[in-house]
Amino acid sequence: MSADDDEVGDRVLVLRAQDGDIGAFELLVDRHQGRLFRIAYLTVGDRQDSEDIVQESLLLAWRRLHLLDDPDAFRSWLSRISSRRATDVARRRQRRATEAQPTEVLERREDERPGSDPAHTTQVNVQLQALARALGMLEPGLRSCWALREVEGMTYREIATILGITEATARGRLARARAQVIQQMEEWR
Numbered sequence: 001m002s003a004d005d006d007e008v009g010d011r012v013l014v015l016r017a018q019d020g021d022i023g024a025f026e027l028l029v030d031r032h033q034g035r036l037f038r039i040a041y042l043t044v045g046d047r048q049d050s051e052d053i054v055q056e057s058l059l060l061a062w063r064r065l066h067l068l069d070d071p072d073a074f075r076s077w078l079s080r081i082s083s084r085r086a087t088d089v090a091r092r093r094q095r096r097a098t099e100a101q102p103t104e105v106l107e108r109r110e111d112e113r114p115g116s117d118p119a120h121t122t123q124v125n126v127q128l129q130a131l132a133r134a135l136g137m138l139e140p141g142l143r144s145c146w147a148l149r150e151v152e153g154m155t156y157r158e159i160a161t162i163l164g165i166t167e168a169t170a171r172g173r174l175a176r177a178r179a180q181v182i183q184q185m186e187e188w189r
Contacts, residue, residue, distance in 0.1 A: 014071035017062075025065070029058055030073065035152060036082040042147035043086035044093065045136050053089060057082035067113050079152075080162040083144050087163075090140035127185075134184035142177035 010031070016024035023035045033054055040050035040057075061078050068077055135143055144163060154162070159170040 007157040010074050011071045014065070014068065014074045018065055018068070018071075025062055028074070028078075032078055033058065035080065037077065038151055039083055039144070039147050040086040042135060042151060043083070043140055044090045044095075045132070049085070049089055049093075053082060053085045057085055060085075076158055076161050079148070079154075079158075080164065083148070084164070085164050087140045087144055090143065094140065104114070120137050130185060130187075134181045137184060138177055138180055142173050142180070145170055146177040146181065 008027070010028065013024040017028060027071060030183045036047050037050055041047065041055040044050055044053065055079065057095045060081055065145060068074065135146065138146065141163070145159055148159045149156075156167045156174075159165075159174070160167045163170065165173075
């Protein structure tokens with residue numbers, strides 16, 4: 001990727017990709033796959049499933065890119081594809097009564113530097129494991145809202161658009177998710 005590629009906005013890349021430029025779509029993938037993985041992982045709690053969800057979402061996006069009318073909406077459109085797929089997988093897993101696994105994605109790698117305080121590192125890792133368990137106990141719809149807001153920093157409007165719900169529903173789900181996470185994390189307050 002050249003410095004010029006960094007300066008090209010998503011809109012231009014989407015338009016080029018819609019014209020069949022595979023390289024432009026590859027740049028979009030590079031920009032967005034990490035975010036999609038975080039959304040999927042926080043929803044399903046499994047690395048392999050999350051990687052599969054991201055790959056399936058990107059493949060579907062490539063196939064349907066010509067249907068995207070507003071190139072400026074690419075980010076939320078792609079997030080919606082991935083979030084819906086992750087929610088479907090999580091619901092299917094929930095019906096099979098499986099729990100989300102603790103998340104190594106949430107581990108704070110900066111605490112693993114040489115010379116860092118081992119006690120602090122251990123405490124942070126234990127807290128993150130407790131958070132992963134608390135998130136794993138949320139129903140998939142609540143977990144998706146929480147991840148999109150707390151990890152990705154999206155607005156209620158963006159969350160509503162991605163999940164295909166109203167803004168009020170997004171606020172309600174986020175409030176329920178936060179309350180349940182706070183309740184589960186009470187011992188860490």
